[in-house]
Structure formats: structure tokens, C-alpha cells
Amino acid sequence: MRPLMLFSVLLLGMLGFSGGARAQAEEQALVDRATLTLQEMMGPADNTGDARALLRNARGVLICPRVFRAGFFIGGEFGECVLAARGGGGSWSSPAFYSLVGGSFGLQAGFQDAQVISLIMTQKGLNAVLDSQFKFGAEAGLAFATLGRSIQGATTAAVGADIVTIGRSRGLFAGITLDGAVLSANSSAMRAYFGREAGGRQVVVAMELHNPGSDPLRGALMRLGGPGSGSGNSAAPSGGTTQGSAVPGRVQTESLPPASGGHR
Numbered sequence: 001m002r003p004l005m006l007f008s009v010l011l012l013g014m015l016g017f018s019g020g021a022r023a024q025a026e027e028q029a030l031v032d033r034a035t036l037t038l039q040e041m042m043g044p045a046d047n048t049g050d051a052r053a054l055l056r057n058a059r060g061v062l063i064c065p066r067v068f069r070a071g072f073f074i075g076g077e078f079g080e081c082v083l084a085a086r087g088g089g090g091s092w093s094s095p096a097f098y099s100l101v102g103g104s105f106g107l108q109a110g111f112q113d114a115q116v117i118s119l120i121m122t123q124k125g126l127n128a129v130l131d132s133q134f135k136f137g138a139e140a141g142l143a144f145a146t147l148g149r150s151i152q153g154a155t156t157a158a159v160g161a162d163i164v165t166i167g168r169s170r171g172l173f174a175g176i177t178l179d180g181a182v183l184s185a186n187s188s189a190m191r192a193y194f195g196r197e198a199g200g201r202q203v204v205v206a207m208e209l210h211n212p213g214s215d216p217l218r219g220a221l222m223r224l225g226g227p228g229s230g231s232g233n234s235a236a237p238s239g240g241t242t243q244g245s246a247v248p249g250r251v252q253t254e255s256l257p258p259a260s261g262g263h264r
Helices: 002-041 048-055 122-131 187-194 199-205 211-225
Strands: 060-071 074-085 097-105 111-120 134-136 144-147 163-169 172-175 182-185
Touching: 002 060, 002 074, 002 187, 002 211, 048 111, 048 134, 048 211, 060 122, 074 111, 074 163, 074 199, 074 211, 097 187, 097 199, 122 182, 163 187, 187 199
Parallel strands: 144 163
Antiparallel strands: 060 074, 060 111, 074 097, 097 182, 111 163, 134 182, 163 172
């Protein structure tokens, strides 16, 4: 009986390890897609300079690689997103994981698959997003801006906004609004990615946790939001920089200053 019991314990352990590795692989895939989305939407295209100027001054960024909208009469939207924030030295945090869910009622039909980036321009906006339930367009005291098909002039259009949303559908920039959508922390995804229980503030504000798999995303944020990455006269944050140009559609590995705090 004892060999059988030992075999059972080992088998259960292997199954548990396999399940944890598979879950972490799913979260890593989301982080990789977020990196590609950032590079594609903030890359070297001629009309994204103003958006990069906004990124250079952003306190945080929420990246949703795929937001699905569908419905007939009763519609809804769903997406998985990652949130990162800028540290005092100019580096970026590892990502915290969030789910976006919304609903609407009206005469509508069809399906839409969009990439969405929300630039969080103020500390007030970041604090609101980090709350347990955040509703786009409905938070008292916050100013929201949505950039349309042309994002040229974005630095002017977004003056005074706490959160600026940029959307792209089927390869074209579009005036996508998230009004009414609710953003909630995905605790199970953060547990899988960092190997322990974690909250959004622990990850993006205190920077207590770090996963090396997020270094390409952090590097892209530093590069695209760094000096000379866009138009405008705002000063870039001080701190470490990365070398190399962005290559759309490809995840790159960067040499970064280590994030503070523990790791998996």
C-alpha cells in the first residue's frame, strides 16, 4: 500500500504543477499579446506621435489586446487586460491583470473585435482604476477622452483628461468608447502569474512582485514613452532606458533595471 500511496501523491503533485504551469502560460500569452498591441498601436506609424507623447506623460497604461463586442438587442463586451504603472525612477511595473465586462440594451447587431489602450494620465485616475470595481465614463470627478479615427492632435484633444482611450478595430483607429464597461481585478490570473496572492496595488504601485516574462512589455513602455519617441514638449521621466528600435509584431527582450520587491 505504501508504494501505491507514494505514487498517488507524486501523481497529484505532477498534475498540480502541470495545471499551474498551464495557467501561467495563459497569463504570459496575454502579456505577450499586450506587448504586440502596444508596439502596433504606438509604433513608428506617422500618425501615432501624439499618442506616444501622451504615453510619455502617463502615470499608467491599461492594455486590452482583444475586446469583443457582440449582440442583438442585448449587447455586451468582454476583454482581458493588463495594467502597468510608471515608477518614480521612470521604469515600469510588472503587469496586474484585469477583466473588462460591459453590457448595453438597444437596437444593435453585429460583432466587433478591437484593440484598446487606455492611458491613465493622473494619479487620481490610477487610484480609481485600482479600486475593486471601476466603471468607465461613470466615475465621479474623472474626465474621460476618446480619440477617434485620426489620433493626430491627441495631445490637444486630451487636455485635462484623467484617462484617454485609444481604440483600433480591424487595423484602423476608431472612436471606441468603453462607457459603462466595468473593470475588475483578476485575482486568479495574478496568483497564477506571480505564484502567490497579489493585489493590483502590490504589483503596480508598491512593485513588490515581478515576473521576468513581463520584461519585454516593460521595455516597450520605456522605449515608446521615452525621450524622442513622439511629438510634444513634455520632458521624459528620468531613469533607465533601453536600446533598440521597436519592431511591430515581435516581442523583444530588453535589459531593464530590476523591479523592486520579490519575485516568483
